[in-house]
Amino acid sequence: MHLGPVQQTLLVPLWARAQEAHEAVPILLDPKAAAIYADLAYDFSPLENAHASRVGCCVRGRLVDSWVREFLLRHPHGTIVELGCGLNGRFERVDNGLARWIDLDLPDVMELRRRFFDEGPRRTSLAASVLDDAWIEHVAAEAQGHVLFVSEGMFVYLHEEEVRSVFERLAARFPGAQIAFDAMTPLVLRHQEHHDAMRHFAARFTWAVPDARIVESWDGGIRIEASRRFYDLLYERARRLPRVARWLGRALAVLYPPLKRAYTLNLARLGIPPDAAPGSFHDTRLVRHPS
Numbered sequence: 001m002h003l004g005p006v007q008q009t010l011l012v013p014l015w016a017r018a019q020e021a022h023e024a025v026p027i028l029l030d031p032k033a034a035a036i037y038a039d040l041a042y043d044f045s046p047l048e049n050a051h052a053s054r055v056g057c058c059v060r061g062r063l064v065d066s067w068v069r070e071f072l073l074r075h076p077h078g079t080i081v082e083l084g085c086g087l088n089g090r091f092e093r094v095d096n097g098l099a100r101w102i103d104l105d106l107p108d109v110m111e112l113r114r115r116f117f118d119e120g121p122r123r124t125s126l127a128a129s130v131l132d133d134a135w136i137e138h139v140a141a142e143a144q145g146h147v148l149f150v151s152e153g154m155f156v157y158l159h160e161e162e163v164r165s166v167f168e169r170l171a172a173r174f175p176g177a178q179i180a181f182d183a184m185t186p187l188v189l190r191h192q193e194h195h196d197a198m199r200h201f202a203a204r205f206t207w208a209v210p211d212a213r214i215v216e217s218w219d220g221g222i223r224i225e226a227s228r229r230f231y232d233l234l235y236e237r238a239r240r241l242p243r244v245a246r247w248l249g250r251a252l253a254v255l256y257p258p259l260k261r262a263y264t265l266n267l268a269r270l271g272i273p274p275d276a277a278p279g280s281f282h283d284t285r286l287v288r289h290p291s
């Protein structure tokens with residue numbers, strides 16, 4: 001398995017989801033992750049004590065799964081585009097038998113992914129960087145109905161101008177689409193050398209913002225419609241954390257409240273016209289431009 005430094009980070013959420021198979025009450029059920037984990041010749045032992053990342057990846061995945069399920073209930077024939085998909089099997093977890101799925105990641109990841117995931121008429125993949133130009137038109141050509149972009153753990157490895165450019169290009173091309181994404185504050189960036197999982201990897205977080213709502217100031221009529229603090233999601237599952245981490249995390253958050261909003265999961269709407277009344281712009285269809 002040959003993966004570049006940032007690509008290797010996919011192993012953390014994969015490992016976390018696979019471990020859930022051993023839990024009496026799993027946060028997220030993912031037999032596919034367990035099968036891939038068993039098949040990969042990789043030494044995951046340095047992650048053994050990464051308890052917060054293990055629970056954290058699963059609560060994050062579970063929330064995003066729930067947003068995707070809600071989207072599919074409203075738009076059963078819509079399109080999910082998973083950006084930086086890694087070895088995530090969200091399709092296996094939440095597909096409704098009708099939607100269109102497009103998975104995108106860097107070429108070496110997609111090569112590995114093809115060992116484990118099949119494509120079909122409703123499910124295709126793109127080997128590309130989100131920073132490339134061509135993939136957006138590929139998605140526009142293949143997408144059906146309403147579109148939800150999902151980016152879980154990917155933007156944090158880009159730079160601000162790169163993240164902004166992706167958001168603005170998507171907003172211009174897919175007005176009315178939604179995007180689920182995570183964002184961290186500079187606090188996490190400053191302390192990443194102590195991150196329980198990331199300290200075992202060469203890649204580093206590079207995008208941090210004081211507040212995820214900064215995306216609303218970018219071009220393209222972007223509005224955050226839902227936001228959850230990772231801290232709350234993690235501590236809803238506090239019993240899954242070691243006792244010391246449980247009390248230490250809570251005590252630190254009391255002493256230093258910004259810790260509670262250091263990492264957020266967000267759902268935003270793209271391409272809202274400037275004159276739209278609040279709440280009035282929902283669920284427009286993908287606009288197809290003549291090629």
Ligand SMILES: C[S@@+](CC[C@H](N)C(=O)[O-])C[C@H]1O[C@@H](n2cnc3c(N)ncnc32)[C@H](O)[C@@H]1O
Nearest residue numbers: 007009010013084085086088129130152153154
């Ligand atoms: C932490 S992993 C998350 C993987 C997956 N979303 C999950 O939750 O299991 C980050 C992923 O982002 C991908 N990634 C990083 N930069 C990217 C880029 N410029 N274009 C596409 N994918 C990228 C990496 O290859 C990796 O698969």
